[in-house]
């Protein structure tokens with residue numbers, strides 16, 4: 078049990094696969110006295126990390142006041158509460174309303190990040206969302222539905238950038254999404270992947286382009302828990318071996334021979350900063366360069 082007053086931990090569960098839960102998230106679930114998990118999107122196998130004496134509640138049938146009452150009553154008894162949410166809690170996690178209530182009750186809380194379904198889907202697609210000369214920007218958004226979009230965040234406006242676009246909570250509005258993306262200027266050949274329940278045993282990937290994806294999704298009968306991943310970065314052919322003459326365009330600066338960064342000096346630009354490793358691994362101290370001056374490197 079926690080001290081005089083307990084504490085709430087919002088824990089990102091990742092997309093579903095328990096192995097994508099962080100070690101910190103797992104430890105906190107194991108230590109919790111009360112576990113409240115979003116059982117519409119978080120599998121029971123993650124709540125199963127709770128210790129045998131913990132109270133475990135699925136929250137899909139609970140309204141917010143009920144969840145908050147349970148949290149507040151538990152922390153007043155000095156208990157540790159693990160509030161487990163899908164993916165990363167900061168993305169469509171509706172944590173703000175929960176945090177406000179905790180703040181107004183002076184309850185201590187912490188957020189433990191998780192792997193968003195967006196990144197799990199990118200991994201399943203074997204895609205890099207930020208490919209040089211293809212897209213250097215990722216937009217995560219949703220189509221307007223019951224929740225209205227703020228002005229200037231209409232899908233059509235966002236899509237006008239033509240970058241990698243990840244659309245949450247919108248697979249039931251596939252036709253509308255496609256219409257908006259085409260109207261924004263994405264060519265109809267733009268690759269699209271719909272990833273259903275990534276990280277779950279029933280995971281499914283539907284690939285297509287803007288001309289056929291809506292029909293494919295309709296046929297698949299997928300109506301929830303899916304992401305729409307749009308953009309040239311989703312093109313599986315980007316992974317095809319390139320002719321030697323095209324190599325430089327396709328390579329990120331980070332690994333380029335000619336690119337110097339804090340940890341590696343370009344052989345073609347020996348006067349620039351970077352680690353100077355002499356024969357026998359002797360290290361020469363690096364000149365002090367503010368990190369803000371280093372671009373492109375990790």
Ligand SMILES: C[S@@+](CC[C@H](N)C(=O)[O-])C[C@H]1O[C@@H](n2cnc3c(N)ncnc32)[C@H](O)[C@@H]1O
Nearest residue numbers: 092164165168169193194245246274275302303
């Ligand atoms: C309430 S939002 C939660 C998003 C979550 N916080 C995240 O970072 O992934 C629910 C939406 O996220 C997407 N989603 C969540 N889990 C998913 C999964 N395992 N596979 C595919 N999409 C998922 C779907 O678009 C779903 O409608």
